[in-house]
Amino acid sequence: MIIKVGDMYRILIVDDEKLERNGIKFLLKKTGTELEVFEASNGRDALELLKHQTVEILLTDIKMPYVSGLELAEKVSSQYPEMKIVMFSGYSDFSYAQTAIRYGVSDYILKPVDPLEFQKTMKKLLEEIEREKAEEVQQIKTQDYLYQFFLQNYLYGGKVDIEEMKRNLDFQQYHYMVLIQTSSSFFEMEEEIFKEKLKEEIRRDFFYLNLNAGEGLFFFKEKHSDYALLCREIYQFFKLRYNTECLLAVSEELKSFEELPAVFGALEMVLEDQFYQPEKHIFSLKENEDRETNAALGDAELLKRILEDIHHRDMGHLKNILSS
Known part of the structure; x- marks a missing residue:
């Protein structure tokens, strides 16, 4: 997965000559793209830095002490296959380029570096990363929509291939469900923005299923957690941030994927007509x-x-x- 800090890509320059690293940094500034740049003077130091720091593009010289550029490229392409690698070399021998390509190098630039060639290479790589990122986001969204479609169909009693769903949805990791009903069409709002804000507020991840404009179903992984407290936090989140009243019903611990429709039905029954009890907002199957x-x-x-x-x-x- 490609990781960015805001709109900033991370680049690692590896060269045993500081003058060369400074030259590459100068050319990077000329790209007009906001970049976070890291440096290492040899392949060994670069590998150590990569253990703690994610980068999208590696720019490395081929001839360095301890670990050469080719050795570095081989290790990086194996450990971080999504990383783009550009190799600089004073060797015009085609065999070096062949080896570099075999080790996963994206581009091979001869020294002294031609600024125009460098700019074209960087433009191509950044566009490639952007395209891959967009494809990844679209793939996740498509997969998420399919999950939601089949899960909702299953919860409402539709005929689905349960074994296929279990393989794809991996619901063994979820242990509790929380059904939320609002007095407005809250869940028609922008889904991604709402989900991210809630995750920040409650400091935990969840799987969210949009049932309709006024209902949302949330699946949580934590097996040993105070879900009454969690529901109070979620209630305050809706009330204070969005000025929205809501009712919440939390399940008991889920034992199997097959029981999801029955548990969901029980949660709906618990919340049935509860808007006539304005003093109470949080309910549980155990309490009921x-x-x-x-x-x-x-x-x-x-x-x-x-x-x-x-x-x-x-x-x-x-x-x-x-x-x-």
């Missing part, structure tokens, strides 16, 4: 199940007392129970 269990236990206890009074012919007590 506990309440239903307690109600069932209460009914059982009442029935037990009625049967005891009938058995003992205590009509007065029975009358009190039935009227209470």
Whole structure:
């Protein structure tokens, strides 16, 4: 994956002669593109720097101490295959160029470097990186849309190939679902902006499924987390940042992919008609199940007392129970 700092690409210049590195930096400034430039005086230092610093383009001399440019190119193309490599050399021997290409070098420029040739090479590489980045973003979006389409169809009871979905969606990594309903058409807003802002606010990643204009479903990876607290943070995010009221229902821990439709249905039932309880905004399946269990236990206890009074012919007590 290509990583940028804002709109700035990162470039590493490797040459054992400082004068040569300064010359390359001067030519880079002439490109008119904002770049973050790093330097190393040999291949060994360059490899050490790359362990801690991501760069998009490597500009390296071929003849250096410790680790040559060809050795560096071989290691870089193996460890960082997405990186573009440009090699400078005073050797016009075609065999060097052949070896460089075999090691994944994008371009081979003879010294002394011709400024116009250098500018053309850099323009071509930067355009290539931009194109690859755009293709990558489009591929991710397309894949995400497919995930959302098939998952939504599955949750609402559509016929899907479950095994194929499990392979592609990899939902074993998600352990909790949170269903959010808003009183407005909040989820019609720009999806990417909203998602990134929420991730920054709650400091965790999630998978988001847009169900409709007023409903969104969120999948979280954390197995051991305070989801009541998380839901309060999300509620405050909606209320304070977007002035939007919302209701949230959190599932219990997900046990399998096959149970997703049933859990989703239970979350929807929990939130049904809850807008008539303005004092409460956060609900959970566990809380709902506990309440239903307690109600069932209460009914059982009442029935037990009625049967005891009938058995003992205590009509007065029975009358009190039935009227209470």
